[in-house]
Amino acid sequence: MATGFDMVIKGGRVLDGTGSPWFQRDIGISNGKIKSLGYIPAEGSNVIDAKGLIVAPGFIDLHDHADHAIMAFPDATNYLMQGVTTSVAGNCGLSMAPVNPNYLELLKAYLSPFLKKGFNYGWDWQSIGEFYQKVESHGTAMNLAPLVGHGTLRLAVMGFDSSTPTTEQMQQMKNLLKQALEDGAFGMSSGLIYPPGSYSSTEELIELAGVLSNYGAIYTSHIRNEGDSLIEAVDEAIRIASENNIPLEISHHKTAGMTNYGKVHGALKIMAQARQNGVEVNCDVYPYIAGSTTITSALPNWVLEGGIAQMLERLRDSKTRKALESEISEDRMTNTNRIKSSDWKGIFVADCPLHHKYEGKSLEQIFKEKGSFNSPYQAFFDWLLETEADATVVLFSMCEEDMRTVLANPLSAVISDGWVTSPDAGGKPHPRAYGTFPRVLGKYVREEKLLSLEQAVRKMTSLPAGKIGLQDRGIIREGSWADLAIFDAGTIIDKATFAEPHQYAEGIKYVLVNGQLVIDNGNSTGVRPGKILRRRN
Ligand SMILES: [Zn+2]
Numbered sequence: 001m002a003t004g005f006d007m008v009i010k011g012g013r014v015l016d017g018t019g020s021p022w023f024q025r026d027i028g029i030s031n032g033k034i035k036s037l038g039y040i041p042a043e044g045s046n047v048i049d050a051k052g053l054i055v056a057p058g059f060i061d062l063h064d065h066a067d068h069a070i071m072a073f074p075d076a077t078n079y080l081m082q083g084v085t086t087s088v089a090g091n092c093g094l095s096m097a098p099v100n101p102n103y104l105e106l107l108k109a110y111l112s113p114f115l116k117k118g119f120n121y122g123w124d125w126q127s128i129g130e131f132y133q134k135v136e137s138h139g140t141a142m143n144l145a146p147l148v149g150h151g152t153l154r155l156a157v158m159g160f161d162s163s164t165p166t167t168e169q170m171q172q173m174k175n176l177l178k179q180a181l182e183d184g185a186f187g188m189s190s191g192l193i194y195p196p197g198s199y200s201s202t203e204e205l206i207e208l209a210g211v212l213s214n215y216g217a218i219y220t221s222h223i224r225n226e227g228d229s230l231i232e233a234v235d236e237a238i239r240i241a242s243e244n245n246i247p248l249e250i251s252h253h254k255t256a257g258m259t260n261y262g263k264v265h266g267a268l269k270i271m272a273q274a275r276q277n278g279v280e281v282n283c284d285v286y287p288y289i290a291g292s293t294t295i296t297s298a299l300p301n302w303v304l305e306g307g308i309a310q311m312l313e314r315l316r317d318s319k320t321r322k323a324l325e326s327e328i329s330e331d332r333m334t335n336t337n338r339i340k341s342s343d344w345k346g347i348f349v350a351d352c353p354l355h356h357k358y359e360g361k362s363l364e365q366i367f368k369e370k371g372s373f374n375s376p377y378q379a380f381f382d383w384l385l386e387t388e389a390d391a392t393v394v395l396f397s398m399c400e401e402d403m404r405t406v407l408a409n410p411l412s413a414v415i416s417d418g419w420v421t422s423p424d425a426g427g428k429p430h431p432r433a434y435g436t437f438p439r440v441l442g443k444y445v446r447e448e449k450l451l452s453l454e455q456a457v458r459k460m461t462s463l464p465a466g467k468i469g470l471q472d473r474g475i476i477r478e479g480s481w482a483d484l485a486i487f488d489a490g491t492i493i494d495k496a497t498f499a500e501p502h503q504y505a506e507g508i509k510y511v512l513v514n515g516q517l518v519i520d521n522g523n524s525t526g527v528r529p530g531k532i533l534r535r536r537n
Contacts, residue, residue, distance in 0.1 A: 006030050006515060008042040012050030012486060016459035016476040019454050027055065028484040031514035032529075037478055050486055054301060056457045057474050058085025058483030058511060059437050062464035063220070063251050063284050063415035065089060065114055066144060067096050070135055072116035073420040076142045077524045081504040082437040083460075083485030084142040084416070085513045086533065088468060091251060091417070092222040093151030093191030094199075097131040098176045099123065100156040107155055109308040110196075113294045113392045114419060117353045129183030132532045139528035141518050143483070144533070145219060145468060148180035150190040150208070151197030160307040162199040170207060177211045177246050184534025186468045187218030189251070192233075193297050193335045195304040198224070205240050213244045217535060218468055220249040227256040227336040234267045240278045249467060253283035253406050253416050254291070256397040257341030264402045268409055275411075282467055283405040284415040287439050289398040290498065292350055292417070292430035295384065295391045298338040300327055308389060317382050325377040325480055344376055346396040348498070351427040354387055358498070360428040362391075394430050407444060408451055409433055413467065413498040414459045423502040431501040435494025438505035442493035453489060469535065486510040 005028040012038070028036035059082065067089035070076065079087065090096070094114060099107060104123060108115070115121070125131040128148055135144065135491060147338035157172045158165060165173065177188060191197050200208075209219050219241055223233035241248035250271070255263045271281045285371065296304060296311065303324065304311050314320045326332075328339055338347065344364035352358045358366055363380065364373065372379035406412050418433030437460055444450040451459075465474025472480050485508060492507025511519035516529035 004030070005035065005042070006046065007041070008040050008047045009055055009486065010040070010042060010047050012053050012055035013055055014476055015056045015454060015457050017457060018473055019458040019462070021454055022054065022432050027476070027482070027484070029512070029515045032482055034476060034478055034480050034482050037476070048486070050052055050510070052488070053486050053509060054453070054489045055081070055476070056485045056487070057461040057476050058485045058513065059460040060085045060086040060088065060464040061416050061469070062088045062249065062413045063091045063417050063421040065091060065094065065417070067135070067146065067422045068111065068114040069116040069119070070140055070144065071138045072119040073119070073422055074139050074141060074528055075524060075526060076140065076420045078421055078504065079142055080511050080518050080524060081508055081509055082416075082435070083141060083487060083508045084437060085483035085485065085511065086145055087163050088145045088147060088186065088464070090147035090185075091189045091220060093149040093189055093194055093197040095128070095147060095149030095152045095189070097125055097128045098148070098153060098180065099126045101126070103155055105161050106159055106307045107152065108157060110151065112308070112390055113351070126184055128180040128185050136532050137478045140530035141528045142513055142530045143533050144530065145470070146185045147187055147189040148177065148185045150188055150200070150205070151194055153177060153180070153188070154196050154200065155314060158196065160196050160305060162196070162219075162302070162305050164201065165204060170204070173208055174211050177208060181211070181215045181217055183536065184532070185217070186535045187220060188212060189220045189222070191222040191281060192224040192293070193222060195301050195519065198335065200303045201237050202239065206243050209240050209244050209246060212246045213322065215535070216469070218247045218249060220251055222251045225336055226254055227260050230255055230260060230263050231266055231270065234257055234270055236491045238270065238274045238279055238281060242274065242277070242283060245468065247280040248282070249281040250281065252291070253285055253412065254398050256291070256336055257400050261399045261402060264405050268406070268411070271411060282411050282413065282463075283406065284413040284434050285403065286415055286417050286436055287403065287407060287444060288430070288432055289400055289403055290394050290396045290430065291398070292392060292394045292432070295393050296389050297335070298347070299335045300324065300403055301335055312385060312388060315385055321378065321381050324381070329377065332489050338397070341397040342395040348394045348428065350392045350394050352387055352391040354390060356426065357392070358387070392429075394428070404444070404450055407440070412459060413464045414456065427500070428498070429501050431494065431496030431498060434496035435500060435505050438492045438507055439494035441487070441489065442507065446489065470533065482512050482515040484510070484512040
């Protein structure tokens with residue numbers, strides 16, 4: 001072809017990501033970037049015929065956990081097949097660095113449910129910079145934008161100690177946070193339901209997050225409570241952001257538990273009010289009414305003091321078991337009461353590496369099969385000992401109406417909250433790891449008309465890019481990186497279900513990452529052109 005471009009996308013309907021309606025444009029790509037937008041006469045092997053297809057910026061997943069297994073699954077096919085070209089990883093306080101070698105075993109236990117079993121990580125990094133260098137040398141098909149996890153960071157200084165940090169410990173945490181930001185992290189994530197992050201008081205978080213304000217870096221938070229105390233938890237996050245004048249992202253916004261349904265209206269109002277007062281707050285949402293997390297998050301925080309090994313020790317003590325049973329059953333927990341909000345029949349085992357036989361079953365079903373459902377709490381504690389509490393679960397605890405309310409709100413971004421995996425990885429993971437973005441475009445845009453295609457794409461592209469300060473991705477314009485998702489708006493749909501989660505989505509025809517084809521006519525090319533993105537000052 002005589003055009004001088006490396007590749008030309010021809011005849012597509014270009015949705016630029018800003019929320020504008022589509023324009024018919026050809027896109028000329030050179031050196032990984034969009035060099036020209038307009039009419040480009042071209043034909044040949046490097047021309048993609050996009051006639052009738054939507055050409056959108058590659059989707060930016062503002063909230064996932066791709067860092068944990070990207071070295072095991074560098075092709076990230078489950079994400080590319082959704083049109084995702086950039087993952088913002090390290091969310092919920094659970095990043096892979098910083099690492100304090102003295103607490104390495106505690107860190108591995110903390111991250112264990114998210115790590116790829118049997119994969120040799122090597123654990124030879126300490127900083128965020130070193131970790132992502134290692135990822136880069138393995139290669140990755142999608143771009144990764146790192147966050148540093150507050151829980152990981154606190155663990156590196158204090159282990160699983162629940163006490164208030166001393167002045168010296170606080171200084172050490174600040175230094176680690178500074179280093180992560182200097183290494184290019186886009187901000188700090190917290191997961192205030194997971195020990196040891198959950199041991200931090202609001203004051204501790206306010207002081208630590210002060211470091212972010214010197215860098216204009218973002219604070220993302222899996223807030224302290226998404227059930228009975230949702231509103232208080234939203235207030236806490238806003239206070240942390242407001243006192244430091246930093247951007248805030250409230251992660252996977254939802255309400256858990258039937259008695260709390262409808263509370264998202266109040267929470268969204270508080271966010272809108274905070275924005276009027278100058279706090280840059282946004283939220284994000286995945287399009288499902290079940291969540292997924294560690295089984296240990298169903299326990300009160302104090303049980304995890306000192307780490308998983310100590311927790312298992314406590315579960316062997318009959319007095320502790322009684323105390324635990326009454327604390328949970330009488331609903332005196334400070335974190336979200338997952339047994340109450342989902343019930344034994346609404347909690348399904350996703351991954352259970354020591355006992356795969358439990359995967360896909362509900363706790364109720366498991367205990368019934370064991371004949372121990374007549375005292376479910378004791379059955380639960382026994383089961384935790386048997387599985388060494390090394391399990392992730394899918395929990396049905398939300399309502400469709402709340403999810404739709406958050407999805408339709410202009411402040412929210414679409415996120416997966418998933419991880420990289422592949423069909424041969426086994427287990428019954430949450431289908432969001434395969435289906436999130438096509439599900440929004442197919443089910444909620446095309447079928448249910450909850451929001452327009454332009455608005456949905458904006459929530460997947462320019463909104464998350466703007467939120468973390470990416471200037472050259474998330475919008476199609478000359479000079480941007482050529483990260484593109486090219487799909488058929490008439491057929492795009494998720495295929496992954498809770499029963500059969502390992503199913504690629506349909507309708508994504510071509511995906512480009514940094515100008516290179518990673519999905520070609522619906523199939524992975526195996527190319528790994530992804531970059532580690534670093535925050536710029
Ligand atoms: Zn989370």
